[in-house]
Amino acid sequence: MSTASSSITRANANRSRASSPRATSSIETSAHSAPSRSPSSSAIPTSATVIVGRRKLNLTNLQKVLYPSGFTKGEVVDYYRRIAATILPHLKGRALTLKRYPNGSTDPFFFYEKRCPEHRPDWIKTAAVDSHGKHSKGPIDYCVVGDEPSLIWVAQLASLELHVPLARASNPNQPTHIAFDLDPGAPADLVDCCRLGLKLRDLLEHLGLQSFPKTSGSKGLHVYVPLNTKCTFDQTKAFANAIAVLFERSHPNEVVSAMRKDLRKGKILVDWSQNDRQKTTVCPYSLRARDNPTVSTPVAWREVEHVADGGEVSSLSFLAEDVLKRVAKKGDLFEPVLTLKQKLPHV
Numbered sequence: 001m002s003t004a005s006s007s008i009t010r011a012n013a014n015r016s017r018a019s020s021p022r023a024t025s026s027i028e029t030s031a032h033s034a035p036s037r038s039p040s041s042s043a044i045p046t047s048a049t050v051i052v053g054r055r056k057l058n059l060t061n062l063q064k065v066l067y068p069s070g071f072t073k074g075e076v077v078d079y080y081r082r083i084a085a086t087i088l089p090h091l092k093g094r095a096l097t098l099k100r101y102p103n104g105s106t107d108p109f110f111f112y113e114k115r116c117p118e119h120r121p122d123w124i125k126t127a128a129v130d131s132h133g134k135h136s137k138g139p140i141d142y143c144v145v146g147d148e149p150s151l152i153w154v155a156q157l158a159s160l161e162l163h164v165p166l167a168r169a170s171n172p173n174q175p176t177h178i179a180f181d182l183d184p185g186a187p188a189d190l191v192d193c194c195r196l197g198l199k200l201r202d203l204l205e206h207l208g209l210q211s212f213p214k215t216s217g218s219k220g221l222h223v224y225v226p227l228n229t230k231c232t233f234d235q236t237k238a239f240a241n242a243i244a245v246l247f248e249r250s251h252p253n254e255v256v257s258a259m260r261k262d263l264r265k266g267k268i269l270v271d272w273s274q275n276d277r278q279k280t281t282v283c284p285y286s287l288r289a290r291d292n293p294t295v296s297t298p299v300a301w302r303e304v305e306h307v308a309d310g311g312e313v314s315s316l317s318f319l320a321e322d323v324l325k326r327v328a329k330k331g332d333l334f335e336p337v338l339t340l341k342q343k344l345p346h347v
Contacts, residue, residue, distance in 0.1 A: 045074075052081075055123060055149035059156050066104045066158065071293045071320070073158060079287065079320040080155040084148040086332050087285040091151070093168040095129045095142035097280050098154060099161035105289035116143035117157070124150055127169035131278060144169060160287045163280035167233075172277060177337055178225040178236050178344075179281050180243070181216070181271035185256075185264030190316060193221040194308040196247070196255065196268050201301060203243065207345045212337055213304050215316050217288035217296035221304070222281070226340040233277050235344055240272035242347045284334045285327075287320065295323045298333035 050057045062074030080087070098113040116126045125146065128139035145151050145162075154162070166175040180200060182193040197213055200223055204211045214222045227236070244257035247270055256267045274281050282288065282296045297318040307316055318326065 050152065052149040052152055053147070055121070057121075057149065057152055057156065059152075066101060066160065067291065067293050068104075068106055069292045075320070076158070076160060076287065076293070077152060077155045079293070079324070080151050081148065082324055083285050083327065084151050086327050087162075087283065088146060088148070088151065089332075089338055090284050090334065091162065091164060092146045093144065093170060094164040095127055095140075095169045095172070096145050096154070097163040098143070098157060098159035099163060099289070100157055100159045101289050102158045105160055105293075106291060110289065112163075113159075114142060115140050121153065124153060129169050129172050142169065160289045162283045162286040164283045165277070165280050166236075166275060167277065173232060175231060175233055175236050175275065176226070176228050178227065178240055179274045180223040180225075180240060181220060181269075181274055181281070182223065183216075183220040183264075183269040183271055185261075185267050185269065188254075188266050188268055190219060190221065190313050191307055192254070192268055194304045194316075196251075196270075197221045197223055197304055198301070198308055199247070200243070200270075203246075207347070209342055209345070210336070210340060212298065212334055213301060214284055214296055214298040214334060215294075215318065217282065217286070217294045217318075218290065221316075222296070224334070224337050226337045226342060227344060228339065228341045229343050231344050233275060237272065237275040239344055239347055240275045244270035244272040284337075285323065293320045294318065295320055297323055297326070300333060 046063055047058065047060045048062060050059055059074075059077060062072065062077070064073045065071070066073050066076055095114075099110065100113055101107065101110045103109055114131075116124065120126075120143070125144040126141040127144045128141050130139045143150070143154065145154055165172070166177055166179060167173065168176065182196055182200075184190065184193055201211050201213075204223075204225060209225050211223050211225045214224070216222055241257070244255075247255045248257040254267055256263045256269050257272065259269065259271070259273065273279065284296060284298055286296050288294045288296060295318050299316060303316060307313055
């Protein structure tokens with residue numbers, strides 16, 4: 001079978017082909033196409049059989065709209081197909097938690113799925129990881145997504161968001177990086193997050209640590225500190241907490257380090273609690289479940305500076321198509337998070 005472009009991409013091929021990473025899928029389209037609703041949707045079949053590498057996947061309900069903006073399940077699958085080479089290194093070897101939205105991104109019925117579905121193909125890899133939670137009943141078999149067929153299969157489940165822990169499944173007690181989640185409480189906003197993020201960057205630099213920002217894909221900013229050296233969650237959590245408390249004490253009218261909602265109005269929560277074996281964070285390049293298909297997108301510090309200095313806030317909001325174009329032009333701005341080795345300082 002030839003390596004023709006996927007039939008699920010025909011609806012947006014004209015506007016996106018130039019920025020698309022090279023397709024690796026061969027497609028055998030099902031005969032069950034839905035009635036035409038629009039010039040865009042009519043090009044997408046209801047179902048398709050997709051050959052990805054040596055794997056055969058059956059895709060269904062591809063015309064189903066999963067975002068109020070009109071973004072369909074077929075376009076979700078297509079986004080993950082096209083971003084696969086960039087997102088897979090950030091998923092590889094990590095216990096994946098699926099956040100599934102079978103009825104769409106804004107429907108109140110959604111669910112997190114830690115245990116890899118029993119109906120998975122036999123070629124989907126899993127890892128048994130003990131959650132160590134209060135109500136833990138032993139190890140959970142998580143999906144581990146390390147190749148394009150597995151990623152497409154997960155997208156077929158309407159798992160719009162992909163959440164991963166800060167440690168690999170092979171060594172769940174050793175985080176590979178630290179994550180700070182800067183979350184604004186209205187009327188604080190992304191501009192305030194950017195200004196605080198720059199202060200956080202400068203403090204980390206003073207401590208000898210490089211850091212890398214990404215948008216949350218929602219309203220906040222994430223700052224990652226790569227380690228890739230021996231450490232424990234007890235150490236990284238204590239470090240992140242100390243930094244959060246330091247900012248809270250030095251900027252009491254702007255920053256809070258506690259999760260309590262009654263303390264967060266008009267302030268930025270520096271969420272240090274993500275640095276825990278039990279927690280996950282949204283993976284770089286994952287879609288988010290919003291009105292539009294926004295993406296948690298790695299950015300450069302100069303882009304954060306631009307918004308902090310009064311630039312357009314919208315410059316830090318990225319839809320799926322925007323991210324594909326950025327990656328084609330800039331590459332993976334989060335690649336150092338995977339490779340840069342830094343030692344956690346004492347604070």
